[in-house]
Amino acid sequence: MFAQPHAFPYKKGMKITFESAAEQIIGAGKRLDRLGLAPATAGNYSMRLHDGTLAMTVSGAHKGELTQSDIMRVDAEGKPLEDKKPSAETRLHTVLYAMFPEVNAVLHSHSVPLVVLTRNDPQAKFYNLEGYELLKVFPGIKTHDVRVSIPVFDNSQDMDDLGLQVQTVLRDRPSTPAYMIRAHGLYGWGRTMKEAAQVVEGLEVLLSCELETLKLKRG
Amino acid sequence: MFAQPHAFPYKKGMKITFESAAEQIIGAGKRLDRLGLAPATAGNYSMRLHDGTLAMTVSGAHKGELTQSDIMRVDAEGKPLEDKKPSAETRLHTVLYAMFPEVNAVLHSHSVPLVVLTRNDPQAKFYNLEGYELLKVFPGIKTHDVRVSIPVFDNSQDMDDLGLQVQTVLRDRPSTPAYMIRAHGLYGWGRTMKEAAQVVEGLEVLLSCELETLKLKRG
Amino acid sequence: MFAQPHAFPYKKGMKITFESAAEQIIGAGKRLDRLGLAPATAGNYSMRLHDGTLAMTVSGAHKGELTQSDIMRVDAEGKPLEDKKPSAETRLHTVLYAMFPEVNAVLHSHSVPLVVLTRNDPQAKFYNLEGYELLKVFPGIKTHDVRVSIPVFDNSQDMDDLGLQVQTVLRDRPSTPAYMIRAHGLYGWGRTMKEAAQVVEGLEVLLSCELETLKLKRG
Amino acid sequence: MFAQPHAFPYKKGMKITFESAAEQIIGAGKRLDRLGLAPATAGNYSMRLHDGTLAMTVSGAHKGELTQSDIMRVDAEGKPLEDKKPSAETRLHTVLYAMFPEVNAVLHSHSVPLVVLTRNDPQAKFYNLEGYELLKVFPGIKTHDVRVSIPVFDNSQDMDDLGLQVQTVLRDRPSTPAYMIRAHGLYGWGRTMKEAAQVVEGLEVLLSCELETLKLKRG
Numbered sequence: 001m002f003a004q005p006h007a008f009p010y011k012k013g014m015k016i017t018f019e020s021a022a023e024q025i026i027g028a029g030k031r032l033d034r035l036g037l038a039p040a041t042a043g044n045y046s047m048r049l050h051d052g053t054l055a056m057t058v059s060g061a062h063k064g065e066l067t068q069s070d071i072m073r074v075d076a077e078g079k080p081l082e083d084k085k086p087s088a089e090t091r092l093h094t095v096l097y098a099m100f101p102e103v104n105a106v107l108h109s110h111s112v113p114l115v116v117l118t119r120n121d122p123q124a125k126f127y128n129l130e131g132y133e134l135l136k137v138f139p140g141i142k143t144h145d146v147r148v149s150i151p152v153f154d155n156s157q158d159m160d161d162l163g164l165q166v167q168t169v170l171r172d173r174p175s176t177p178a179y180m181i182r183a184h185g186l187y188g189w190g191r192t193m194k195e196a197a198q199v200v201e202g203l204e205v206l207l208s209c210e211l212e213t214l215k216l217k218r219g
Numbered sequence: 220m221f222a223q224p225h226a227f228p229y230k231k232g233m234k235i236t237f238e239s240a241a242e243q244i245i246g247a248g249k250r251l252d253r254l255g256l257a258p259a260t261a262g263n264y265s266m267r268l269h270d271g272t273l274a275m276t277v278s279g280a281h282k283g284e285l286t287q288s289d290i291m292r293v294d295a296e297g298k299p300l301e302d303k304k305p306s307a308e309t310r311l312h313t314v315l316y317a318m319f320p321e322v323n324a325v326l327h328s329h330s331v332p333l334v335v336l337t338r339n340d341p342q343a344k345f346y347n348l349e350g351y352e353l354l355k356v357f358p359g360i361k362t363h364d365v366r367v368s369i370p371v372f373d374n375s376q377d378m379d380d381l382g383l384q385v386q387t388v389l390r391d392r393p394s395t396p397a398y399m400i401r402a403h404g405l406y407g408w409g410r411t412m413k414e415a416a417q418v419v420e421g422l423e424v425l426l427s428c429e430l431e432t433l434k435l436k437r438g
Numbered sequence: 439m440f441a442q443p444h445a446f447p448y449k450k451g452m453k454i455t456f457e458s459a460a461e462q463i464i465g466a467g468k469r470l471d472r473l474g475l476a477p478a479t480a481g482n483y484s485m486r487l488h489d490g491t492l493a494m495t496v497s498g499a500h501k502g503e504l505t506q507s508d509i510m511r512v513d514a515e516g517k518p519l520e521d522k523k524p525s526a527e528t529r530l531h532t533v534l535y536a537m538f539p540e541v542n543a544v545l546h547s548h549s550v551p552l553v554v555l556t557r558n559d560p561q562a563k564f565y566n567l568e569g570y571e572l573l574k575v576f577p578g579i580k581t582h583d584v585r586v587s588i589p590v591f592d593n594s595q596d597m598d599d600l601g602l603q604v605q606t607v608l609r610d611r612p613s614t615p616a617y618m619i620r621a622h623g624l625y626g627w628g629r630t631m632k633e634a635a636q637v638v639e640g641l642e643v644l645l646s647c648e649l650e651t652l653k654l655k656r657g
Numbered sequence: 658m659f660a661q662p663h664a665f666p667y668k669k670g671m672k673i674t675f676e677s678a679a680e681q682i683i684g685a686g687k688r689l690d691r692l693g694l695a696p697a698t699a700g701n702y703s704m705r706l707h708d709g710t711l712a713m714t715v716s717g718a719h720k721g722e723l724t725q726s727d728i729m730r731v732d733a734e735g736k737p738l739e740d741k742k743p744s745a746e747t748r749l750h751t752v753l754y755a756m757f758p759e760v761n762a763v764l765h766s767h768s769v770p771l772v773v774l775t776r777n778d779p780q781a782k783f784y785n786l787e788g789y790e791l792l793k794v795f796p797g798i799k800t801h802d803v804r805v806s807i808p809v810f811d812n813s814q815d816m817d818d819l820g821l822q823v824q825t826v827l828r829d830r831p832s833t834p835a836y837m838i839r840a841h842g843l844y845g846w847g848r849t850m851k852e853a854a855q856v857v858e859g860l861e862v863l864l865s866c867e868l869e870t871l872k873l874k875r876g
Contacts, residue, residue: 040794040859062855110791112862116869119788131338133374133403134329137259143376144402155790157800183801184790198281202259205331212335212430215872216437350557352593352622353548356478362595363621417500421478424550431554431649435656569776571812571841572767575697581814582840636719640697643769650773650868654875 016104021047021055022071024193028107029057031197033064037109037204042185044087047193048097048104052076056093059085091159095167096189100174103189105196110185113207118182120214124152127180129206137202138177139195150186150203151179178203235323240266240274241290243412247326248276250416252283256328256423261404263306266412267316267323271295275312278304310378314386315408319393322408324415329404332426337401339433343371346399348425356421357396358414369405369422370398397422454542459485459493460509462631466545467495469635471502475547475642480623482525485631486535486542490514494531497523529597533604534627538612541627543634548623551645556620558652562590565618567644575640576615577633588624588641589617616641673761678704678712679728681850685764686714688854690721694766694861699842701744704850705754705761709733713750716742748816752823753846757831760846762853767842770864775839777871781809784837786863794859795834796852807843807860808836835860 025045032038043063046056054074057063061070073081076097078090087093093106117127129135130147138148151169156162162181170176177199178188188203190196244264251257262282265275273293276282280289292300295316297309306312312325336346348354349366357367370388375381381400389395396418397407407422409415463483470476481501484494492512495501499508511519514535516528525531531544555565567573568585576586589607594600600619608614615637616626626641628634682702689695700720703713711731714720718727730738733754735747744750750763774784786792787804795805808826813819819838827833834856835845845860847853 039791039862040855042791042794042859062851110862112865112869115789115791115866116873119866119870120873131374131402132334133400134258134261134334137261144374145376155788155801157802181790183788194281198259202261205258205329208331209334209338211869212331213338215434216335216339350593350621351553352619353477353480353553356480363593364595413500417478421480424477424548427550428553428557431550432557434653435554435558437656569812569840570772571838572696572699572772575699582812583814632719636697640699643696643767646769647772647776650769651776653872654773654777656875 015050016047018049018055018071018073019068021049022068024105025055025057025071026066026068028193028197029063029066032107032109032200033062035201035204037111037200038063039110042110044089044093044108046090046093046106049073053081054078054093054097056086056090059087089159091163092166092187095163096170096187099167099170100189102191104191105193106187106189107193107196107200108185108187109200109204111204111207113204113211114180114186115183117207117211117214118152118180118184122182126150127152127210129210132206132209134202134206137198139190139199140175148177149173151176152182153179154182155184234269235266237268237274237290237292238287240268241287243324244274244276244290245285245287247412247416248282248285251326251328251419252281254420254423256330256419257282258329261329263308263312263327265309265312265325268292272300273297273312273316275305275309278306308378310382311385311406314382315389315406318386318389319408321410323410324412325406325408326412326415326419327404327406328419328423330423330426332423332430333399333405334402336426336430336433337371337399337403341401345369346371346429348429351425351428353421353425356417358409358418359394367396368392370395371401372398373401374403453488454485456487456493456509456511457506459487460506462543463493463495463509464504464506466631466635467501467504470545470547470638471500473639473642475549475638476501477548480548482527482531482546484528484531484544487511491519492516492531492535494524494528497525527597529601530604530625533601534608534625537605537608538627540629542629543631544625544627545631545634545638546623546625547638547642549642549645551642551649552618552624553621555645555649555652556590556618556622560620564588565590565648567648570644570647572640572644575636577628577637578613586615587611589614591617591619593620593622672707673704675706675712675728675730676725678706679725681762682712682714682728683723683725685850685854686720686723689764689766689857690719692858692861694768694857695720696767699767701746701750701765703747703750703763706730710738711735711750711754713743713747716744746816748820749823749844752820753827753844756824756827757846759848761848762850763844763846764850764853764857765842765844766857766861768861768864770861770868771837771843772840774864774868774871775809775837775841779839783807784809784867786867789863789866791859791863794855796847796856797832805834806830808833809839810836811839812841 041060041062044057046054055071056074058070058072072084074086078094096106126149128149133144135141135148153165180186188196188199260279260281263276265273274290275293277289277291291303293305297313315325345368347368352363354360372384399405407415407418479498479500482495484492493509494512496508496510510522512524516532534544564587566587571582573579573586591603618624626634626637698717698719701714703711712728713731715727715729729741731743735751753763783806785806790801792798792805810822837843845853845856
């Protein structure tokens with residue numbers, strides 16, 4: 001997927017500094033909060049920096065009101081490089097950066113439709129989305145006439161175990177744009193923060209469409 | 220429809236400059252985004268300028284955060300007049316401007332209710348709206364006691380083909396204020412940007428009414 | 439109702455100027471628009487001035503973006519006192535001011551739940567609301583343990599006729615805080631703009647509760 | 658619950674002044690209003706000050722537009738310490754501060770899902786929430802794999818009686834993060850305003866999940 005030509009310029013050799021990453025993370029938080037995708041202190045966001053370390057949100061901050069002090073540096077394994085506590089889900093970020101060298105931004109959102117849909121089908125391992133124009137917001141998708149399968153994992157507080165599951169499933173499906181955790185939220189990523197944000201926003205809208213459709217079908 | 224007296228002043232001979240058009244397009248994007256009608260990078264907008272060329276949004280920009288550099292000039296056939304890539308759906312704008320000399324603004328929105336309703340009735344060629352006061356936001360409609368039929372087209376990635384279908388259907392129905400594309404979005408237009416925006420906003424509210432009504436009926 | 443002691447100070451002899459009224463109307467429009475109660479150009483608002491004339495929104499303006507020039511003076515019968523076109527529903531404002539000397543502000547909102555609920559029960563002459571804490575936002579209501587009946591009128595483009603119906607029904611029910619027009623919207627009023635706004639906002643929330651409840655019952 | 662280590666620093670001996678409390682209350686009001694949790698003039702908020710008195714919202718103010726003059730001091734029993742009228746529900750705040758010495762902030766929100774869900778099951782004394790990741794926003798909850806029971810009280814205008822019921826139920830359940838009043842709203846609290854706000858916001862999102870799930874089940 002990432003090898004294909006793409007609408008958003010990924011400048012090879014682009015040097016992302018901590019300050020630029022922090023600014024982009026703060027902006028993403030404001031937007032996801034406004035869209036209802038960052039309730040309470042839920043969610044966590046990161047970017048890969050020019051030196052391979054990560055800018056990561058700290059634990060417990062409200063994502064709509066982030067300041068630079070709510071963002072910290074961790075190394076590629078997620079170990080803190082300063083005296084703050086990174087998000088408890090840092091492992092789920094480092095897994096993605098390790099698997100996909102092109103990925104420079106990861107966003108984790110929460111939403112009502114995701115929680116309701118994944119609880120409604122408690123055995124499903126994938127959520128299939130088909131026939132939507134908005135599928136084209138996923139990198140590499142050029143037509144609505146396609147089926148995209150989003151992996152669904154059961155929720156867990158064991159991040160190493162969850163990270164391993166993610167790794168195993170994504171290894172065989174490198175063009176997957178995002179995955180979901182049941183009754184929890186979704187992870188979306190991209191070469192740029194803009195791309196990651198559009199993946200998350202697009203997928204959340206598609207989940208809203210699915211939930212509304214299901215209500216009509218249940219009648 | 221456009222020949223009738225109208226609440227919004229269309230000043231004959233009004234000279235729309237690129238700068239004014241860009242400002243109006245940026246404003247429309249902010250509003251549609253706030254209303255949830257421009258998710259991710261979805262949607263595209265244009266205005267006709269005083270010399271017959273068009274101001275058109277470029278491909279891939281987020282519509283809630285447009286700057287003047289995200290808007291470009293294309294000629295009446297949609298060919299770029301500067302070194303940028305116009306929206307992939309430019310053809311659907313030029314078709315409308317060619318058919319309706321009075322039209323100076325075209326907006327394309329995306330929404331959950333539109334996607335759900337058009338998928339729910341996959342054979343429908345028209346969506347009928349009847350008895351709503353808000354139908355009066357469509358130019359020329361003076362009463363709620365009326366039925367307005369909005370054309371629905373199947374989605375396609377072939378813009379020439381889709382443009383031709385639009386042309387064929389609208390030729391016989393010149394007072395149509397908007398049309399829908401299944402599982403995709405809607406196009407609305409007007410003599411001014413204000414008129415186009417009110418058509419889009421009004422129609423999207425009516426589709427929300429229809430979706431909520433359908434949920435009650437399915438029970 | 440209006441004779442009772444009240445949380446919001448109505449200063450007898452309060453002199454409302456056009457400038458103050460315009461400012462309050464602009465503020466009400468921004469809020470109702472943000473709440474989704476003023477879609478497209480729908481709705482109209484007014485205040486009674488110190489000399490018995492009215493400040494009234496002009497026809498066709500977007501209520502979320504009002505400026506002072508979108509507000510005009512009309513006399514107590516609704517005749518324009520300047521060279522602008524007042525809202526087509528001005529008659530529905532003057533009827534209320536004529537009946538209720540204490541009323542100084544009238545707001546007319548549109549919403550999806552109101553349209554869906556009033557269409558869903560096309561014969562109903564009243565909509566009963568019962569047992570909600572939020573009923574206490576209506577002036578004079580001191581407990582949730584009460585039933586409030588909101589009149590519902592069929593929609594009409596004949597404002598004189600509709601005004602007469604409103605007059606007839608409200609004459610016997612002077613403590614009514616608001617009424618609804620089927621498939622159209624609601625009128626709410628108060629001694630101050632703040633009171634009118636709280637009536638409208640409270641009633642719209644209650645209608646949302648009713649619609650959601652109906653969805654559960656239809657299952 | 659409050660004895661456990663916690664992500665948000667409660668600085669023992671932290672001196673909360675009236676000015677700081679007022680600022681935090683104003684901020685909470687803006688946010689709850691934006692989330693639709695403070696319709697019309699509904700809701701009331703407070704903080705405990707360094708000297709044991711309380712900063713409390715006055716009766717009748719719009720919570721999204723609070724100014725410092727809408728916030729007043731009352732003593733620990735809720736008696737006014739200045740010439741203003743405190744919220745009619747002040748008693749429900751003082752009960753919580755008296756029971757829980759660690760609590761410094763109390764928020765009372767209103768929402769459509771809460772009203773609909775509590776009316777839908779009119780006999781329920783508790784609302785059980787289970788399996789949601791977002792349960793972790795409640796202090797002391799470390800996993801989604803848990804059931805949290807939120808007490809539900811019947812609505813009443815007798816605050817002494819309601820306060821007594823709250824006291825009786827919470828005495829046996831000191832780790833309860835919030836309670837609900839049927840057809841009315843919820844109370845959430847915390848050691849800091851930030852903690853109280855996250856409890857309220859998190860619980861309201863969970864109620865939205867419950868309502869959407871119930872719609873699917875009823876079909």
